[in-house]
Amino acid sequence: MLRFSSENRSSFQGIVLFAQVIVDIAHSQVDRIFEYSCPDGVKVGSRVKVPFGGRVIDGFVIGVSRASAYSPEKVKPIAEIFDEQPALIPECFSLMQKISSRYRVPKAVALRLFLPSEMRLGKVREAYKNYAVFVSADIKLSASAKKQAQALSFIEEKGECEYTHLCDTFGRGAVNSLADKGAVRIEKRKVARNPFAGLPAAGEARTLTPAQQSALEEIECSEKTVHLIHGVTGSGKTEIYLSVIAREIQRGRTAIFLVPEISLTPQMLMQLRGRFGGAAAILHSGLSAGERFDEWQRLRSGEAKIAIGARSAVFAPLENIGAIIIDEEHDSSYVSESAPRYSTVEIAKMRAEYNGAKLVLGSATPSVETYVKASGGEYGLITLTERINKKPLPEIIIADMRREVKRGNNTAFSKALREELDETLKSGNQAIIFLNRRGYSKTVMCRDCGYVAKCENCDVTLTYHSEENCLKCHYCGAKYRMLTECPDCGGRHVLYNGTGTQKVVSDLKTLFPSARIIRMDNDSVSGKDGHYNILKQFSEKKADILVGTQMIAKGHDFPSVTLVGILDADMSLHFSDYRSGERTFQLITQVSGRSGRSGEAGKVVLQTCSPENYILRYATNYDYAGFFNNEISLRKATGFPPYSLICRVMVTSEKGDAALEALKNVYFSIDELRKTHPDEFIFFNKMHSPIKKIQGKLRYQVLMRLKGYALIDKIYDIAVKNTSANCLVYVEENPINLS
Ligand code: ADP
Ligand code: ZN
Numbered sequence: 001m002l003r004f005s006s007e008n009r010s011s012f013q014g015i016v017l018f019a020q021v022i023v024d025i026a027h028s029q030v031d032r033i034f035e036y037s038c039p040d041g042v043k044v045g046s047r048v049k050v051p052f053g054g055r056v057i058d059g060f061v062i063g064v065s066r067a068s069a070y071s072p073e074k075v076k077p078i079a080e081i082f083d084e085q086p087a088l089i090p091e092c093f094s095l096m097q098k099i100s101s102r103y104r105v106p107k108a109v110a111l112r113l114f115l116p117s118e119m120r121l122g123k124v125r126e127a128y129k130n131y132a133v134f135v136s137a138d139i140k141l142s143a144s145a146k147k148q149a150q151a152l153s154f155i156e157e158k159g160e161c162e163y164t165h166l167c168d169t170f171g172r173g174a175v176n177s178l179a180d181k182g183a184v185r186i187e188k189r190k191v192a193r194n195p196f197a198g199l200p201a202a203g204e205a206r207t208l209t210p211a212q213q214s215a216l217e218e219i220e221c222s223e224k225t226v227h228l229i230h231g232v233t234g235s236g237k238t239e240i241y242l243s244v245i246a247r248e249i250q251r252g253r254t255a256i257f258l259v260p261e262i263s264l265t266p267q268m269l270m271q272l273r274g275r276f277g278g279a280a281a282i283l284h285s286g287l288s289a290g291e292r293f294d295e296w297q298r299l300r301s302g303e304a305k306i307a308i309g310a311r312s313a314v315f316a317p318l319e320n321i322g323a324i325i326i327d328e329e330h331d332s333s334y335v336s337e338s339a340p341r342y343s344t345v346e347i348a349k350m351r352a353e354y355n356g357a358k359l360v361l362g363s364a365t366p367s368v369e370t371y372v373k374a375s376g377g378e379y380g381l382i383t384l385t386e387r388i389n390k391k392p393l394p395e396i397i398i399a400d401m402r403r404e405v406k407r408g409n410n411t412a413f414s415k416a417l418r419e420e421l422d423e424t425l426k427s428g429n430q431a432i433i434f435l436n437r438r439g440y441s442k443t444v445m446c447r448d449c450g451y452v453a454k455c456e457n458c459d460v461t462l463t464y465h466s467e468e469n470c471l472k473c474h475y476c477g478a479k480y481r482m483l484t485e486c487p488d489c490g491g492r493h494v495l496y497n498g499t500g501t502q503k504v505v506s507d508l509k510t511l512f513p514s515a516r517i518i519r520m521d522n523d524s525v526s527g528k529d530g531h532y533n534i535l536k537q538f539s540e541k542k543a544d545i546l547v548g549t550q551m552i553a554k555g556h557d558f559p560s561v562t563l564v565g566i567l568d569a570d571m572s573l574h575f576s577d578y579r580s581g582e583r584t585f586q587l588i589t590q591v592s593g594r595s596g597r598s599g600e601a602g603k604v605v606l607q608t609c610s611p612e613n614y615i616l617r618y619a620t621n622y623d624y625a626g627f628f629n630n631e632i633s634l635r636k637a638t639g640f641p642p643y644s645l646i647c648r649v650m651v652t653s654e655k656g657d658a659a660l661e662a663l664k665n666v667y668f669s670i671d672e673l674r675k676t677h678p679d680e681f682i683f684f685n686k687m688h689s690p691i692k693k694i695q696g697k698l699r700y701q702v703l704m705r706l707k708g709y710a711l712i713d714k715i716y717d718i719a720v721k722n723t724s725a726n727c728l729v730y731v732e733e734n735p736i737n738l739s
Helices: 090-100 106-111 147-158 163-170 172-180 208-220 238-248 262-281 291-299 313-315 344-355 367-373 401-405 415-426 501-511 527-539 578-593 614-620 624-638 656-676 712-721
Strands: 016-023 034-039 047-052 055-065 127-133 160-162 185-189 226-231 254-258 282-285 306-309 321-327 360-365 380-384 397-402 430-435 463-465 471-473 479-481 517-520 545-548 561-567 603-608 644-651 681-694 695-705 727-734
Touching: 016 047, 016 106, 016 185, 016 401, 034 047, 047 238, 055 727, 090 106, 090 163, 090 344, 090 430, 127 147, 127 624, 147 160, 147 163, 147 360, 160 163, 163 172, 163 479, 172 185, 208 226, 208 238, 208 380, 208 397, 226 238, 226 367, 238 262, 238 321, 238 360, 238 712, 254 344, 282 291, 306 313, 313 401, 321 344, 321 479, 344 360, 367 380, 367 624, 397 401, 397 415, 397 614, 415 430, 415 561, 415 603, 430 501, 501 517, 501 545, 517 527, 561 656, 578 603, 578 614, 578 624, 603 614, 644 656, 656 681, 656 712, 712 727
Parallel strands: 226 360, 226 380, 254 306, 254 321, 282 306, 321 360, 397 603, 430 545, 430 561, 517 545, 561 603
Antiparallel strands: 016 034, 016 055, 047 055, 127 160, 127 185, 463 471, 471 479, 644 695, 644 727, 681 695
């Protein structure tokens, strides 16, 4: 670290240059470039400390020039320079501009995305260890210095060892005397904290099937930057990703591999290590600060060439990127739910274009939005219709839970599922029981007939709000009286909350007393190893049944699983979201895909109260095309995305009057926009958010459905203008969650 006197510039040796600096303050009022003088040798991308408004604060050097636009007396010198190697790669500056103008965040906030947070706050540094290295035995030792003699012969034989180990064995005094005499040398060495050090590496590359080979060639030869691999579960997409990466690595380029869920990273890391050894580095929030810092450094220094991780790894500090892979591209975790609310695919596209890299999106159930682009020719489309070795997709059996209720079955398990579980356990195979809990909200659904309460204006499911004892539509704000009985059949079991994991486990224990059951959900898992350990236990067949929520739906490859039970397949179907059909289709396909992946054929039992629902029909027939065609015409008819843009401006504050004042201004400004651009607006309203208060903050919203993106910049402007110290105003595009 270089340090300068902050008083005078004459302390700089040699030529004085001028650095353009972004100060690390997340505020629009200082979102400008400031100039400081600096010594020659300051590198673009370095982090610095600079005097600013009477304090010394962190900043980023984004440019260095010989001349200044200001008179020299006005330019203050940089106080301190970190990083021998600049922390930020050159690409950061281009992305910073794009991100800050696209998502309307200060440049400092955009730059922060590229650094591990603990590095910014100066909380972690590199880790060092001292080593004792043998130099010479040619010294005089007195006869009484037994410990020294022992230590010397030990180290002579070993050549070197950890300093603390030597001290613990022979005494610190003895070791230090040897060092003083020049018999050993104490060396400080950097050590890399290696996450998942004990993880076994998976096997070698496989010979690609003809379908995989032609997919690889198409990606290679096509002019297009973005490709979608739409391949059924188990069709060998992962092997294609690895081959794409391998080719780029051979060319001396680098790669980013994104998975939707932290729990999936060890499995992929295993595969990457098998193929690329130490060239793979893992980046995600589950690592310790030190591990993440070291892995980040390995990528930044060029030692590691492949970054694997969840969403935020799209900002990996890699130069010369040849490929970016986004596995399970449809997953909602790829959209950031805090500022900047970026879409990972959008950022990946920016990076791919900057680097001339290929962006490969993969899914068995592409999002409607992506598939529209792929089938329309904007993206390359590669379709894999068969599993590897032509293994059949598992048969999906529908269990009608309305009948079970009528028969007096009050457990979470249908007769069909019980029978299949029995078979599976007898044959020594494994089963997964999946509880549908994403975006779970209280729905009015009749357990006797499957009736669901919907909004008359919007055709989306209503949500029960207990504090007002009423039903609400999250898209238009309409309120309805709570039902006490079903309007269709008169049944009285109308408010349905689904079954909890614990009840499922206890029911299972009663039904199958000798089965070994493990559970994986947010309550039962913690830490980076938590997921990994549960999954490892299960894959080593130390349990027969895995019970879990969304977490177990994705990507996992357990060869002995031949049965998947989906409880409450309806839950996500009736989530009050225009995407609920899409989500349900995706979930059922993903979870089913865990069954019968090798060896024996798999089965799936899907429990539902609405077996005739068309989404479930398409899902059980693995009919993506049918689902897509139906869904897209529905979206067109009702004016939902991609045929519109749902835009929510959130106004949040602890102070009621500040929130209302801002809400009024936001509403007024947007209303002005509507008057000048009436054709752009499909719907527009202001209201309380469905959840009025979170963590002491009042929440108001202006919700609109727009024809497209024409006004989005203006809406961001309005949000920025109305944000104050008391009140945060932000924009969400097609929000995942409207609560
Ligand atoms: P997906 O990612 O499409 O769900 P995977 O890549 O996990 O599918 O592949 C499914 C199974 O097929 C895995 O067990 C994988 O090891 C195996 N597999 C993939 N490609 C090949 C190949 N070319 N030859 C043999 N086995 C393969
Ligand atoms: Zn409505």
